[in-house]
Structures are given as C-alpha cells and as structure tokens.
Amino acid sequence: MLRQYLVRRLTLLFFMVLLLSLFTFTLSYLFPGDVSTNLSGIDSAGFNANDQITEKYKLNENYLLQYFAFIQHIVNGDWGLSLASGQPVFEHVKTLFPATVELALYALLISILIGIPTGVIAAAYHKKWQDHVIYTVTLFAYSTPVFWLALILIMAFCLQLGLLPMSGRISLLFEVEHQTGFLLIDILLSNNTYKQAALIDAFHHLLLPSIVLATYPTAVLVRFTKDAMLDVLDKSYIKSARAKGLNHSQIIFHHALRNALLPVISQIGLQFSTLITLAMITEVIFSWPGIGAWLINSIYQRDFPAIMGGLLTVSLFVIIATMIADILNTILDPVSRNRSHGQV
Amino acid sequence: MHLLDIRNLTIELNTGDHVIRAVDKVNLSLKEGEVHALVGESGSGKSLIAKALMGVLNERWQVTADRIHWQGVDLMRLPPEKRRKLIGKEIAMIYQEPSSCLDPTAKIFEQIAESIPEQGLSGYFWQRKKQRKQRATALLHKVGIKRHTKVLDSYPHELSEGVCQKVMIAMAIARSPKLLIADEPTTALESTTRAQIFRLLKSLNQLKSMSILMISHELAELNDWTHGLHVLYCGQMVEAGPSKKVFGSPKHPYTQALIKSSPEHNVALEHKSELYALKGTIPTLQHLPIGCRLGPRCPQAQKDCVATPQANDFHGHTVACHFPLSQK
Numbered sequence A: 001m002l003r004q005y006l007v008r009r010l011t012l013l014f015f016m017v018l019l020l021s022l023f024t025f026t027l028s029y030l031f032p033g034d035v036s037t038n039l040s041g042i043d044s045a046g047f048n049a050n051d052q053i054t055e056k057y058k059l060n061e062n063y064l065l066q067y068f069a070f071i072q073h074i075v076n077g078d079w080g081l082s083l084a085s086g087q088p089v090f091e092h093v094k095t096l097f098p099a100t101v102e103l104a105l106y107a108l109l110i111s112i113l114i115g116i117p118t119g120v121i122a123a124a125y126h127k128k129w130q131d132h133v134i135y136t137v138t139l140f141a142y143s144t145p146v147f148w149l150a151l152i153l154i155m156a157f158c159l160q161l162g163l164l165p166m167s168g169r170i171s172l173l174f175e176v177e178h179q180t181g182f183l184l185i186d187i188l189l190s191n192n193t194y195k196q197a198a199l200i201d202a203f204h205h206l207l208l209p210s211i212v213l214a215t216y217p218t219a220v221l222v223r224f225t226k227d228a229m230l231d232v233l234d235k236s237y238i239k240s241a242r243a244k245g246l247n248h249s250q251i252i253f254h255h256a257l258r259n260a261l262l263p264v265i266s267q268i269g270l271q272f273s274t275l276i277t278l279a280m281i282t283e284v285i286f287s288w289p290g291i292g293a294w295l296i297n298s299i300y301q302r303d304f305p306a307i308m309g310g311l312l313t314v315s316l317f318v319i320i321a322t323m324i325a326d327i328l329n330t331i332l333d334p335v336s337r338n339r340s341h342g343q344v
Numbered sequence B: 001m002h003l004l005d006i007r008n009l010t011i012e013l014n015t016g017d018h019v020i021r022a023v024d025k026v027n028l029s030l031k032e033g034e035v036h037a038l039v040g041e042s043g044s045g046k047s048l049i050a051k052a053l054m055g056v057l058n059e060r061w062q063v064t065a066d067r068i069h070w071q072g073v074d075l076m077r078l079p080p081e082k083r084r085k086l087i088g089k090e091i092a093m094i095y096q097e098p099s100s101c102l103d104p105t106a107k108i109f110e111q112i113a114e115s116i117p118e119q120g121l122s123g124y125f126w127q128r129k130k131q132r133k134q135r136a137t138a139l140l141h142k143v144g145i146k147r148h149t150k151v152l153d154s155y156p157h158e159l160s161e162g163v164c165q166k167v168m169i170a171m172a173i174a175r176s177p178k179l180l181i182a183d184e185p186t187t188a189l190e191s192t193t194r195a196q197i198f199r200l201l202k203s204l205n206q207l208k209s210m211s212i213l214m215i216s217h218e219l220a221e222l223n224d225w226t227h228g229l230h231v232l233y234c235g236q237m238v239e240a241g242p243s244k245k246v247f248g249s250p251k252h253p254y255t256q257a258l259i260k261s262s263p264e265h266n267v268a269l270e271h272k273s274e275l276y277a278l279k280g281t282i283p284t285l286q287h288l289p290i291g292c293r294l295g296p297r298c299p300q301a302q303k304d305c306v307a308t309p310q311a312n313d314f315h316g317h318t319v320a321c322h323f324p325l326s327q328k
C-alpha cells in the first residue's frame, strides 16, 4: 500500500517537474530579446560565438529537440551565465540558495516550536482568558505586513537600541569558508580561532530576519493547531476516554495531540510556498544574501537567465518540500499507512 | 438505598432557533446488584440517557434533572472534575459505536492498559507494564478474543466491528465498575459470541454483584435475567417496573405491542401470516404529537389522550397512560 502510494506521489512529482521545466523553457521565448541570449546569458555575441550557442541549444532544430537540449544542460549544471554579473547562474544559485533555505528553516523551526504548543494551549483553555489573549496576538500577527514589521523591528532594535545588526548574514570581520552553504554549519566546521565569536555574530544577524519571517507562519500554525485540537477533542473517542477517568493532560497528550498533529504536519508542508514568498521580502529588507533578494534584483535588471534559474530553483524546492510533508504525514498516520492489513 | 436514582431527566438539543426535547422527564432507579433493561424503538433516546449519565454529550445538548443520585451523592451538584472522577471509577459504559469510540492512532493495548486501574498493580513501572499486558490478555480472553497478541498490537481500523465491540467490553469491565451500562453490546456480534457475552455479563452480575443497565430493543432476550424493565417511547418512559410484571402483564398499549410483535411471541403463528405491528412509525423529534406521544399510533387512543398522561404507580409498576390495560 505504502509503495503504491509512493509510486503515485513520485509520478505526480515527475509531471509537476515536467510542467515546471516546460514552463521555464517557454520563458526563454516569452521574455523579450533574443532566445539565444536568454538561454545562454551571452549578450551581443560575435558571429562565431552565436553559431556555437545555436549549435549548443539546437536552436535550428524543432522545439522538442531544443527542449531536450535545454533539459540536458540544466541537469548537467550548465544554467547559462548571468547577464548582470557574467558569472554562471548555477554558481550563484549554489551560494545563494542555502542562505535562503537556512533562513526559512530557522523561521519554520521557530514557528513550529512556538505555534504548535501555543495552539494546544489555546485549545486546552478554549474560551478562557488564555485563549482570548492568544487569539488577539495571532490576529495581529496575521494582519501585520512583513515589511512593516521588519522596519519597525529594525527601528527599535537596530537604530534605537543598537542591539542587533541591521543587514547581512555575518559581520565582514569574520571570514568563513564556504562548505555547505549553511552558515552556522560552516562556522562549526571551520577551524578558526574566532569560531565562537563568529557563531554569536551569525546568531545576531539571524535573529531579526527569522523572527520577522516566522511571524505569519506561527500565526497560521497556532490557528490551525487549535482548530485541529478542538475538532479532535469533540470526537467520541476523546469523550469516552474522559469517561474512563483519564485526566485532562492524559487526554491531551495520549489521545488528542497525536490525532490533531496529523493534519498540522500537512499544513506545515503547505506553508512552504508562503514562507518562500515572505522570505524574498525579508531578504530584500535585511540585505540577506539569499536567492529571493537576488531573484528580485534580477527581475529589476532584466537578467533573464538568472530569473529562469531562480524560478526553477525556488519552485522545485517548494514542490519537493510539499511532497515530503505529504509523504511524512502518510507514514505517520496509522489509518492511511496500512489499509492492507487483514481483519481479525 | 438505590445505587442510581434519576428523577425527571430531561435532555434537550439546542438547534439555534428552537429547542428540541429528545428525552422528557424520565425516571429511572436501580439497586445494587440488579440488572435493568432499557428498551425502546430506534431513536427513542436510549443512548442519550446513557450518555447524559456518563457525561459524554457535547455542549449542544442540555441536560437537566431534579436529581441524579449515585449512592446518595447528587451528580448534578458535583463539580465537573469530581463528577468525572467518580464516574470514571464506578461506572463504565459499552458504547454503541465501538470503532468511533476507540482512538484511531493508539494501539489496542495502550487503550486497554489505560482502563486497568493503577491500584491493582504492584512493583516498579517496568514490572507494571508486564502486569498490564497480562491483565489485558486475560480481559481479551474473557470477552472471547483468542488471538490476543495480534489484537493487542493492532490499531482499531485494522479490526472488524465485532472485535472492536469486544475490546470495548473488555475495557469496560477492566475497572470492575459498580454499574455497567451496556448500550446494545452485542449488535455487531455473531450469535455464539453473543451468548458468550451474555454469560459473561450474567456471571459478573452474580459473582461480583455488578449492576447492569442493558440497553436493547429486544425484549425477549432480556426478560429472564433482568430485575427491572423500562420501556421508552419517543423520549418518554411509558412503562417501568419489575420485569416479570411488565413482561407478564403489560399495562401500556405500547409495551403490549412491543411484546406482541416480538418473534418469540409469535412462534405459534401460521406460516406467512402477518406479524403484529403498530401502524405508522416513530415520529421525528421535530414533529412530536402533543399529549401522549403514542397517540396517533395507539389502538386505545381516546379524546383524553391529547393531554400528557401522568405516570401512575401500581405497586412499583408505573404506567404513563390514561387508559391502562386491565389484567385479563
């Protein structure tokens, strides 16, 4: 059963990636300018070079062969050159994308660590003052625009109090070798004398952006967890467990939580796309060297190969993350896990 | 003293624009060690009464009563937490929908283990776990499950409805409660295990003097081993009293019809002749007739029946009818 399910999911993944790649390929025709420039990133090429590009991307052949050539180069890691920097797009993506993922993951971690317990508390104290306080706070978190919140926090903590740095991932004083792209891990892997100081500095830089980014998903998770909990608490198996004489915390931890968290896990997966969108804005405001800020910059500069590369990466990431959350949910849920069990 | 004494229990459903009275002023009492049966057609409110007593109805239902005395303690006046503790310790219920009353994400062993009282166990917690396993296995054997290892290690959805019902019964008797409410405990079972469950309940009643409130719509099956019989129609108690009296000489037209329509009563019936049945069906809660709720279907109905009949007591045999049947 599980295998069948996995096969279905992977087929779906395949078709989504196929559509995504088709769309990206079509973009090179839809963007203004020369198709060869859009694909390769080499502008106003000489006569010779132009021939080479035409040959490379099979631009004289039919669309299908062009598409296959495009896919082949993408898979080989040849994503063309960025028009703005002249560097390979794939190299940009390799250094920038981990920064975004790092920020998004920490924000997600914060929102899970805060959101789910808060949601559980709100459900456990439904219609009591705790619930009302939580409701009010999440309402604010819901409706505050990210950029506004970011600016307010920057004004308070960076400009007024001077407690936290305003931009970047780490102070320029520290030099950290690029290994995994995840800064905290890279610092830990490096063997510099200032390891600890660098770590603290990186934390300081991370704090505001991840809080800003975590605000909205946290609010969503609080609400969702609360609704899921209330839904489960109304089920008859909870009622009958309660009538067996179990106390409130036994009910919540032994029965309600496990049942309520299943839909929450799939909800976390759905939050990824929102998270990445918000991460772009956050990156721009905090000058975070991530793929979002770079993508927005590329759009301003009409750097078409970079836009295509950035879109492809971000969409692929969202698709895969959503898929993983879905599979995880299935594995954790005993009801959907093995329906094939024989009946006794 | 009564073990349980319920007076004027009323259960109403708040639908927003109006209130539906599903159970109307029901009285019910039973003594320690007695087995009582609560019978009535489907939809007459039997499960509601049981659930209201257990306190498992959700907020949409409003439960009021003059008193619900449990061994002299009024449950209506007890704070919710205390009431739950008391009920959890002394009353257990076998629910009618076994699979929806089991947690879908917890294994059967976990759920049975929860019902086994702490006090009966000794030693450190790892020893306790083993004891729990033994107790759970023994309980499953009692209710007639032989493949205990497999069942204990399963999730509810992996088991058939019948096995779930047996698990439910095992959980209910785990605490050896003073009162067991059995809401149609044998509906999902085949007839051999049905007899086994009845034997089990009978022996629990006789050996441990556990009181039982059996909910059923089959009169004949209960007649020979219950002490008291309560007949419910449309949320009203129409007749109640000692089983022999109620079954032997029913005074209410509805009880009489119920007995007459049972297959056991009709064994001597000619081949392919019609079974006796009341005309019409049980009215829905939204369209209850005024006065006696049986009125439109009652063969004895007269003009006076538009007024709600009061319960009359004939030496512990109460009947709510203006024109009780006289003995032949």
Ligand SMILES: Nc1ncnc2c1ncn2[C@@H]1O[C@H](COP(=O)(O)OP(=O)(O)OP(=O)(O)O)[C@@H](O)[C@H]1O
Binding pocket: B013, B022, B040, B041, B042, B043, B044, B045, B046, B047, B048, B049, B096, B217, B285
């Ligand atoms: N959740 C609910 N919402 C609305 N009405 C309900 C609900 N549960 C029960 N009822 C109504 O309350 C009445 C009594 O229901 P109850 O379950 O007590 O019947 P019952 O006597 O147990 O019948 P059965 O023999 O089918 O179990 C029925 O008319 C039913 O329609």
Ligand code: SF4
Binding pocket: B252, B253, B254, B292, B293, B294, B295, B296, B298, B299, B300, B301, B302, B305, B309, B320, B321, B322, B323, B324
């Ligand atoms: S009160 Fe009237 S309608 Fe109701 S059961 Fe008695 S005779 Fe029938």
Ligand SMILES: [Mg+2]
Binding pocket: B046, B047, B048, B096, B183
């Ligand atoms: Mg019922």
